[in-house]
Amino acid sequence: MRQAVGAVLRKDLQLELRAPQAVPAMALFSVTTLVVFHFALQRNTVEGELAAGVLSVTLLFAAMLGISRLFVAEREEGGFDAFLLAPVDRTALLVAKALALLCFLVAVEVVLVPAFALLLLGPGLDAGTVAQLAGLLLLVDAGIAVVGTLVSAIAVQTRTRDLLVPLLGLPLLIPVVIGLARGATPLFLEAGAEALPGRWLLVLALYDLTFGLLAYALFDYLVED
Amino acid sequence: MRALPALTAITLTSGFGLAFFYAPMDADQGFMQKIFYVHVPLGIVALCGFVLGGIMGIQHLRTGDRRYDLRSYVAIHLSLILGVGVLLTGSIWAKASWGAWWVWDEPTLVSFLIVFLLYACYQPLRFSIEDPEKQARYASVFAVTAGAFVPLNFIAVRLAQAVIHPRVFATADGGLPAKMQLAFTVCLLGMALLYVTLWRYEMAAKQASWSLRSLKRRLGGDEAVAARGRSAAPSLPVT
Numbered sequence: 001m002r003q004a005v006g007a008v009l010r011k012d013l014q015l016e017l018r019a020p021q022a023v024p025a026m027a028l029f030s031v032t033t034l035v036v037f038h039f040a041l042q043r044n045t046v047e048g049e050l051a052a053g054v055l056s057v058t059l060l061f062a063a064m065l066g067i068s069r070l071f072v073a074e075r076e077e078g079g080f081d082a083f084l085l086a087p088v089d090r091t092a093l094l095v096a097k098a099l100a101l102l103c104f105l106v107a108v109e110v111v112l113v114p115a116f117a118l119l120l121l122g123p124g125l126d127a128g129t130v131a132q133l134a135g136l137l138l139l140v141d142a143g144i145a146v147v148g149t150l151v152s153a154i155a156v157q158t159r160t161r162d163l164l165v166p167l168l169g170l171p172l173l174i175p176v177v178i179g180l181a182r183g184a185t186p187l188f189l190e191a192g193a194e195a196l197p198g199r200w201l202l203v204l205a206l207y208d209l210t211f212g213l214l215a216y217a218l219f220d221y222l223v224e225d
Numbered sequence: 226m227r228a229l230p231a232l233t234a235i236t237l238t239s240g241f242g243l244a245f246f247y248a249p250m251d252a253d254q255g256f257m258q259k260i261f262y263v264h265v266p267l268g269i270v271a272l273c274g275f276v277l278g279g280i281m282g283i284q285h286l287r288t289g290d291r292r293y294d295l296r297s298y299v300a301i302h303l304s305l306i307l308g309v310g311v312l313l314t315g316s317i318w319a320k321a322s323w324g325a326w327w328v329w330d331e332p333t334l335v336s337f338l339i340v341f342l343l344y345a346c347y348q349p350l351r352f353s354i355e356d357p358e359k360q361a362r363y364a365s366v367f368a369v370t371a372g373a374f375v376p377l378n379f380i381a382v383r384l385a386q387a388v389i390h391p392r393v394f395a396t397a398d399g400g401l402p403a404k405m406q407l408a409f410t411v412c413l414l415g416m417a418l419l420y421v422t423l424w425r426y427e428m429a430a431k432q433a434s435w436s437l438r439s440l441k442r443r444l445g446g447d448e449a450v451a452a453r454g455r456s457a458a459p460s461l462p463v464t
Contacts, residue, residue, distance in 0.1 A: 150366075150370065154350070154363055154366060154367060157354060157359065157363065158350065158353035158354050158363075159353045159354075159355070160349070160353040163349075164346065164349065164350060164353065167346045167349070168343070168346050168350070168367075171339050171340075171342045171343035171346075172343060172370070172371075172374060174339050174378065174381070174382075175377060175378060175381035175382075178381050178382065178384075178385045179381070182385060199384065203380075203381055203384060206377075207377060207381070210373065210377055211370075211373075214369070214370060214373055218286075218366045218369060218370065221286050221362050221365070221366055222362075222363070222366060224362070
């Protein structure tokens with residue numbers, strides 16, 4: 001299992017390193033979205049709830065781009081068939097793909113968060129706030145990665161792949177948005193960052209756990225043929 | 226099968242009769258509060274239907290029996306129709322008691338909208354997968370995921386309300402006077418019976434059209450049956 005996960009993950013990361021496709025597109029999209037927010041909200045700086053909202057929406061929409069591309073190579077180049085021929089557990093594909101998406105999301109955030117702080121965020125970020133934000137984002141990323149992999153695996157087999165990913169993914173990810181927006185609001189307050197409310201970390205962890213187990217149980221049925 | 230529609234009609238009628246003539250007028254909202262006896266049972270039955278669709282989805286994945294897929298489809302299909310009713314009656318009630326067609330600080334209503342939007346993708350998802358066997362499998366995976374999402378979503382949205390809205394009826398079991406409680410219970414029972422009745426009718430209709438197809442095929446050979454177009458509705462293998 002570990003070997004299979006490692007092999008698929010290595011393949012995905014190597015593909016992305018040799019011919020970067022998903023991560024640059026997501027990163028560029030997220031920075032462009034920040035510019036769009038500047039004009040749409042007609043604000044030079046944002047703080048508090050508005051800042052948390054802008055960050056959540058940007059991250060979520062950027063993630064949708066990566067999610068809809070996640071299994072395209074497998075589908076078009078016959079990777080699914082090759083994987084089914086190999087004597088390995090099918091769940092390995094889920095774990096590897098979710099980890100790959102997690103890596104992509106972290107890479108996007110490395111660009112997104114500094115760009116956000118530079119372009120739009122009113123109050124500055126100190127080291128403590130950044131650490132808390134990183135912890136929160138990691139839980140958010142885990143949720144997006146698990147649900148995104150599941151949605152992507154469903155949508156890639158349909159004729160309307162690119163339409164279905166946001167339609168299925170966005171409602172399923174609403175609890176993650178609530179957690180991120182509520183959790184990040186105290187970090188971006190004008191008067192100075194307050195501590196991250198632990199309740200939202202707990203909600204996000206519960207969400208990640210539930211959908212992790214669910215995806216683990218259901219994924220086998222998505223790669224049969 | 227005959228007794229069920231009659232029982233449904235009697236229970237629903239007596240439930241609404243109790244709601245109008247037996248249950249006391251709400252001191253605060255007056256006559257408008259009567260919509261509660263339609264709106265809340267509709268919502269509860271619709272949500273239970275969604276979860277039922279998920280349970281049937283699990284059964285389908287475990288056994289591979291396509292009849293469970295049909296049951297899951299019918300359950301979700303009916304719940305979607307009831308869901309439209311929930312959102313409409315909820316809107317009317319919100320307008321009457323809070324003065325706006327939509328209020329964001331009512332967590333139950335907001336959660337219901339999210340669930341409804343998610344399930345609205347169920348039919349498009351089915352429609353965009355051509356192979357019937359694969360369609361059934363993917364639809365079941367969706368039904369299970371979404372069924373588990375229903376309670377989780379309600380928890381998350383409820384937590385997100387910083388200030389809990391002053392609730393007129395604390396909860397169905399808490400602050401309701403006994404007379405209202407009785408009327409509400411009968412209405413809920415009637416609505417559940419209505420769901421079961423409609424469910425059985427739709428199942429019977431689907432099964433009858435399949436039997437007809439396979440009889441036609443047996444009589445006139447393959448060319449007697451027109452090729453089935455792409456469809457969101459599940460199909461059983463023709464025997």
